[in-house]
Amino acid sequence: MEIKVLRNIFESNIKQSDELKKIFKNKGTYVVNIMGSPGAGKTSVIVELIKKLKDELKIGVIEADCEGKIDAEKINSLGIPVVQLNSGGACHIEAASVDKAMNNFENWAFDLILIENIGNLVCPSDFEIGEDLRMVVLSIPEGDDKVAKYPKMFYTCDVMVISKFDVKDYFNYNMQRVLTDVQRVNPKMEVFPVSCTTGYGIDKLSKFIKDKIFEKKLS
Numbered sequence: 001m002e003i004k005v006l007r008n009i010f011e012s013n014i015k016q017s018d019e020l021k022k023i024f025k026n027k028g029t030y031v032v033n034i035m036g037s038p039g040a041g042k043t044s045v046i047v048e049l050i051k052k053l054k055d056e057l058k059i060g061v062i063e064a065d066c067e068g069k070i071d072a073e074k075i076n077s078l079g080i081p082v083v084q085l086n087s088g089g090a091c092h093i094e095a096a097s098v099d100k101a102m103n104n105f106e107n108w109a110f111d112l113i114l115i116e117n118i119g120n121l122v123c124p125s126d127f128e129i130g131e132d133l134r135m136v137v138l139s140i141p142e143g144d145d146k147v148a149k150y151p152k153m154f155y156t157c158d159v160m161v162i163s164k165f166d167v168k169d170y171f172n173y174n175m176q177r178v179l180t181d182v183q184r185v186n187p188k189m190e191v192f193p194v195s196c197t198t199g200y201g202i203d204k205l206s207k208f209i210k211d212k213i214f215e216k217k218l219s
């Protein structure tokens with residue numbers, strides 16, 4: 001019997017992601033896929049970005065977690081439209097999940113969609129979900145060796161947020177090591193140290209995203 005070998009098992013996801021990209025382009029919507037370990041500070045970064053940008057931009061949020069709606073409730077309390085996806089244990093979301101979430105926003109016309117992926121530094125790196133920008137949030141307490149240990153996440157992302165910068169001095173954290181590893185793994189990576197408790201670095205990150213949104217609208 002002939003054995004069939006299916007090549008590129010992610011093909012249908014790539015197709016669906018490309019379809020979503022077309023829809024987002026037509027609507028002038030910029031989409032950010034926010035990844036990182038559980039507890040890295042993804043929701044906190046989203047909350048700070050919303051506070052900075054919500055008066056100027058129409059923002060929508062998709063939250064993904066294994067269970068529950070804790071993060072979506074935080075976003076909802078800011079008056080921002082949000083859909084919560086529950087993966088039931090799966091370690092990442094795919095383009096189909098984003099498509100499903102978008103169908104739950106009525107008559108949407110967002111300038112910016114922030115998607116918080118499932119907390120995981122491995123699996124989400126394999127899946128495009130219709131985004132323009134891939135952002136990894138890596139927190140100081142996770143340690144300064146993560147870029148070297150989990151390189152795929154870092155070479156498939158455009159932006160790295162080094163979060164919880166306020167606690168840097170409590171950890172034996174070698175920032176130079178992190179920057180050297182990033183330079184080796186992905187020299188094009190934009191790096192933003194931030195603290196969501198002090199607000200450090202949030203202005204710079206917000207401006208970067210705002211510039212990207214307008215670049216896309218003009219393209």
Ligand SMILES: Nc1nc2c(ncn2[C@@H]2O[C@H](COP(=O)(O)OP(=O)(O)OP(=O)(O)O)[C@@H](O)[C@H]2O)c(=O)[nH]1
Nearest residue numbers: 037038039040041042043044119164165195196197
């Ligand atoms: N000191 C400090 N704590 C922070 C900062 N950002 C987030 N935290 C705390 O870190 C914990 C996790 O933050 P979240 O924003 O929920 O992290 P997350 O990545 O969204 O977590 P999951 O959705 O569970 O994967 C919370 O207790 C936050 O208050 C920061 O900049 N400094």
Ligand SMILES: [Mg+2]
Nearest residue numbers: 042043071116
């Ligand atoms: Mg979260």
